Amino acid sequence: MNGAQSLIRTLVDAGVDVCFSNPGTSEMHFVAALDSVPEMRGVLGLAEGVVTGAADGYARIAGRPAATLLHLGPGLGNGLANLHNARRAHTPVVNVVGDHATYHKRFDAPLESDIEAVAGSLNGWVRRSDSTADVGADAAAAVAAAQDAPGRIATLILPADVSWGDGGRPCAPVPPRAPKTVPETTIKSVAEVLRTGEPVALLLGGAACRERALRAASRIAAATGAKPFVETFPSRLERGAGLPAVERLGYLAEQVAYQLDGIRHVVVAGTRPPVSFFAYPGKASDLVPEGAQVHTLAGLDEDVPTALEHLADLVAADVPPVLAQSHRPELPSGDLTAQNWVDVIGALLPEGAIIADEANTSGLLLPGATAGAPRHDVLTLTGGAIGQGMPVATGAAIAAPDRPVINLESDGSALYTIPALWTQARENLNVTTVVLDNRAYAILRMELQRVGAESAGPKAKGLLDLSGPDLDFVRIAEGMGVPATRATTAEELAEQFRRALAEPGPHLIDAMVPPIL
Amino acid sequence: MNGAQSLIRTLVDAGVDVCFSNPGTSEMHFVAALDSVPEMRGVLGLAEGVVTGAADGYARIAGRPAATLLHLGPGLGNGLANLHNARRAHTPVVNVVGDHATYHKRFDAPLESDIEAVAGSLNGWVRRSDSTADVGADAAAAVAAAQDAPGRIATLILPADVSWGDGGRPCAPVPPRAPKTVPETTIKSVAEVLRTGEPVALLLGGAACRERALRAASRIAAATGAKPFVETFPSRLERGAGLPAVERLGYLAEQVAYQLDGIRHVVVAGTRPPVSFFAYPGKASDLVPEGAQVHTLAGLDEDVPTALEHLADLVAADVPPVLAQSHRPELPSGDLTAQNWVDVIGALLPEGAIIADEANTSGLLLPGATAGAPRHDVLTLTGGAIGQGMPVATGAAIAAPDRPVINLESDGSALYTIPALWTQARENLNVTTVVLDNRAYAILRMELQRVGAESAGPKAKGLLDLSGPDLDFVRIAEGMGVPATRATTAEELAEQFRRALAEPGPHLIDAMVPPIL
Structure with missing residues (x-):
């Protein structure tokens, strides 16, 4: 058994049986070894940002890590932005980064x-x-390290000769460190x-954004009057009819100031006290209201759902949670707007949906439109590095x-990792992509004003403009093997969205939604 | 004058007047400042690999650095692979990486x-x-550092408040360190x-791949019988009719062994002794023939053209260089093959062309077909990180x-940075892209055999296969605003290539060239 075979065997035995891959020469023995371990599934991505972002999305839903296979330093570099997002999500990821043979490095x-x-x-x-x-033991340690509470990026660097050498020994799984x-x-x-x-204010993050913790938080809120909030960019938020509806903290400091107005105590559970996403001239970075005290119920590496339940038992013994009622918006009609497209999604969202939300400014009204839709998960842009959806x-x-x-994908974010569409087609995945196509980096237009750069002239504005030429996402998607259509009215979006959900495999809808701002 | 304005003023005064940009919020003051310095041209790329690779290509031709504008660590990460290629090319690049405001970092x-x-x-x-x-002085230092012989990547990290603050002072250019x-x-x-x-063997690299040095090397070879070679992946190679035709060292160790067979002395000029690109089981990494001595005429940071001319004056006083005669292949006919498509390029290559060569395995026969074509430059994949062309x-x-x-772009490499096409369309650039579309990572199929991984089964082979679904580069290009056609015969390629060259603006030709191997 060579090193690569012992590595894959060890990964599979530890529950890591999907490897998102963009290999090169130094990883060829790993690739060859895939056929010796039938349980391991190799999924090809045509760019490393696809590979690392897919590993993030996989683990957020599967609850266990995927592996990535990357080609030396440049491969890791190309994958770094989505690993950054995964790090901020506390997603467990096991990177296998091939390297030159040990004796080759000095050249x-x-x-x-x-x-x-x-790394x-x-x-x-x-x-x-x-x-x-040692490869087997190193792999087992990597899987454990990735899953140590609250989750992290583990990177195993695998020299080519260590991979191809004989004498590999698979290693039994190592238990990760559980939440305290x-x-x-x-x-x-x-x-x-x-x-x-x-x-x-009761600020929920990490594992506190899942049902068990949300129910406890809702009981606490109902009994005490505390206002619960979910962190701005949760890794995985469970919501919809039958679950407590908890407001997310806003992206803009001004929104947060409004949400936390008058608060004297911020209780933090599974996250950190709120800070501004960016700094702005003359505005505060720390979003805890002046004079308010911060109390940490549970840190990131602690068992926050259990702590919330204990707290609920103390302060809300017989109080039930407040659950969202089933309610959908009416299907709108007429030209698409930033206001009405979310109603189409809310009206038609299927039971058990997973929303990968990179709608950015276009998605501002989405939470309201989907609050009473059937139960679903929302995966958000945890690290702010666009190209993740x-x-x-x-x-x-x-x-x-x-x-x-x-x-739900904004046009400005879509191009960074667009080859993900090809992987969706190859693997016949049930992904419906709705591109919110406003032909601009709309969020940057807003930010240009917010940072106080009022003097913006035509060159500055040109750098935030995605028209000239217009991107045609229908053709791009078709070029990557994904059937695609364009919607300019709410009726078209509804019809195309319904059809995409009904047919197996991936679809893309280019939704011509004007900027919200 | 704020910091951003002083930065851009300083860059322009130092000769850096193009900034390839993919900005975010923390760079908004830099973006706003573009309009205050009319000489600076901002060029938008929709992914950072486009931005950094464009800066590399720009400087290889312009002979002076461009700036890049990148959004914090994830933006730099996304651009890292092409910065790696630029580093290996010794291309001067000035990265401006925006960061959070100084007081915001602790949050x-x-x-x-x-x-x-x-970085x-x-x-x-x-x-x-x-x-x-200090921003002005820092920027001047960055431009100088980038241009210190032989050229490097300079990264200036620019906190948002340093950028927006008042009191910026432009700085006069700082002279870079000249070659020794x-x-x-x-x-x-x-x-x-x-x-x-x-x-x-006389091995030429870096500045020795330009006309002046090549002429001197050719004289030396003619007078002494030394065999001149160009390094495997030169940053910029000047060649064609009227210039000395110097063979490039092969990519494969076996090719190099053949090329250097019997050599007793390797004289190195502007590069390093040859090493294998990758290690292979049981094969040497050091490609200097056994028993041969290495002599360094000029290191990377030395004035290699002058040294070669002095050497030529010593050993080849009255010997002229041997120059390639004008000669073009006949235009081929019939279905495209890995053998005939290069003849189409050789037959039609226009005077003064710049070839960005990422044809990989499909380009094996290109040098022979273009050796007698009109004078042109070839820019190669210096660092091996694909997605550069x-x-x-x-x-x-x-x-x-x-x-x-x-x-000339292989399909396997094309997807990493495909949004470059959009920038070509937006800037109306005269770029003709020929995709060599063999629907595979053909080089990896070869490498899978070469590393001795004979046991490759269907899963391994599947990871090297780009069909299922086939990528349609015509639609992808059209989706990004670049007119595109498909060629399946040599006649079609010739007709489409001629038309693309005749019409202004970018074009893409999807050339259905079967794998060479």
């Missing part, structure tokens, strides 16, 4: 580069496998805060082949 | 990441601008080697608007 061949430096920038776990006999139990004293002290009667949708669809995946 | 906002670590992996120059008053003069003793000792009459062609066309740019 500084053209593809030689500092892989450790790039290290992810603040996760990095190891270089030095010998074939929140001390009872902490829960009691938060209960005291809630009993003061002073205005409290299509890959995340791809990975989510691999993880949940029986669930409809809907990728 | 670890979603886009916070370790920019220095990623540092490029072994170039990295500086963070700490105050608005090669000592006369070194030149004389190489002359002695050449006079031994023993078999000598389209961006490099884009940048080259910005640098030389009056020259025809021809991008």
Whole structure:
């Protein structure tokens, strides 16, 4: 058994049985070894941002990591932005980065580069496998490290000769570090805060955005009057009819200031106190209202759902959660607008949908339109590095082949990782992509004003304009093997969305939605 | 004057007047400042790999750096692979990477990441601008550092508040470090080697791949019998009728062994001794023939053209260079093959063309077919990170608007940075892209055999297969605003290639060329 075979065997035994791959020469033994371990599924991406974003989406839904297969430092570099998003989501990911043979490195061949430096920038776990006999143990350690609470990026650097050498030994799974139990004293002290009667915001993140924790938070809110909020960009938010409807904290500092107006205590559960996404001249970075106290119920590496349930038992013993009623918007008619397209989605969203949300400014009104839709998951842009929606949708669809995946994608974000469409076609994934096509980096037009750069002239505005030439997403999608249509009215969007959901395989709808601003 | 304005003013004064840009919120003041410095041209790329590859292609042709504008660590990450290629080409590039405001960093906002670590992996120059008053001086230092012989990647990290703050002071250009003069003793000792009459290979790289040095090398070869070779992946190779025709060292170790068979001395000029691109089980990494001696005429940071001329004066005083005669292949007919498509290019290549060559396996026979074509430049994949051809062609066309740019692009490499086509359309660049469409990662099929992974089964082969679904490059190009056609015969390719060259603006030809292997 060679090193590559022992690696794949170990990954599969540890529950990692999907490998999103963009290999090169130094990974050819890994590729060859795929056929020796039938349980491992290799999924090809035509660019590394597709591969890493798909691993993120996969793990958010599957609850366990996928592997990626990347070609030396440049391959890791190309995948870095979506690994950044995965890091911010605390998604477990196991990168396998091929490298030159150990004895070849000193020759500084053209593809030689500092892989450790790039991998290290992810603040996760990095190891270089030095010998074939150790690859199995290194792989088991990588899978465990990725899953150590709350989840991280683990990068295993695999020299080509370590991969092709004989003497590989598969290794049994290593248990990851489980979330820590929140001390009872902490829960009691938060209960005291809630009993003061002073205005409290309960900020939920990470695992607190899933049903069990949301129900507990809803009970606490109902009993104490605390206002619950979900963090601005949750990794995976469970919502819809039958689940508590919890408002998300806004993207803009002004929104958050409004949402937290008058709050005296911010109780944080599974996330951190709110900060501004960007800095703006003369505006605060820290979004905790002045004079308010912060109380941490559970940190990122703690068992937040259990802590919330204990807290609910203390302060809301017999109070049930408030659950969203089933309610859908009317199907709108007429030309598409930033206001009406969300109603089409809300009216037609199927049961059990997974929404990969990179609609950005176009999606501002989406939460309201879908709050009473059937139960669904929302996967958001956790790290702010755009180009994440299509890959995340791809990975989510691999993880949940029986669930409809809907990728709401702004045109400005779509081009970074557009080859994800090809992988959707090749794997026949049930992904419906709706491109919100406003022909601009609309969010940057807004930001240009918000940062106080009022003097913007034609050159500046030109850099935020995606027309001239217009991108034709229908042709691009068709070129990658994904059937596509264009919608300019709400009726067309509804008809095309229905059809896309009814037919198996991927579809793309180019929705001509004017800018909201 | 704010920091951004002082930065752009300084760049322009130092000769950097093109900025390939993919900005975000933290770069909005830089974007706004573009209108205050009319000489600076901002060119939008829809993905960072386009931006960094275009900066590489631009500088290879313009002979001076472009700037890039990138959005924090993830933007730099997305651009890293083509910066790796630029690093290997010793291309001067000035990255401006926006970052959070200095006071915002401690909040670890979603886009916070370790920019220095990623930039540092490029072994170039990295500086963070700490105050608005220093931005001008920092920018001047960056431009100089990028141009210090032999050229490198300079990365200036620009916090948002340093950019928007008042008190910017433009700085006069700082002279870069010129190439060092090669000592006369070194030149004389190489002359002695050449006079031994023993078999000598003269390996040319970097600046030695331009006309002046090539003429000197040709004289030396003619007078002494030394065999001249150009390094495998030159940054910019001048060739064609009227210039010395110098064979490139092969990509495969076996080719190099054949080329250097019997050589006793390897004289290195502007590059390093030959090494294998990858390691293979049981094969050597060092491609200097056993027993041969290596002599360095000029290192990367030395004035290699002058050294070659001095050497030629010593050993070939009255010997003229041997120049390629004008000669073109006959236009072929019939179905396209890996053998005949290169003859179409050779037959029709226009005077003064710039070839961005990422044809990979499909381009094996290209050098022979174009050796007698009119004078042209070839820009190659210096760092081995695929996805470089389209961006490099884009940048080259910005640098030389009056020259025809021809991008020979393998299908396997095309998808990484395909949004380059949109920039070509927006800027109306005279780029003719010929996609060599064999529907496979053909080079990896070859490598799978070469690394000794004979056991490859259907899963392994599937990961190297780009069919299912077939990519339709005509639709993809049209979707990005580039007119496109498909050629299946040599006649069609010739007709379409002629038309593309005759019409202004970009064109793409999807050439259905079967795999060579």
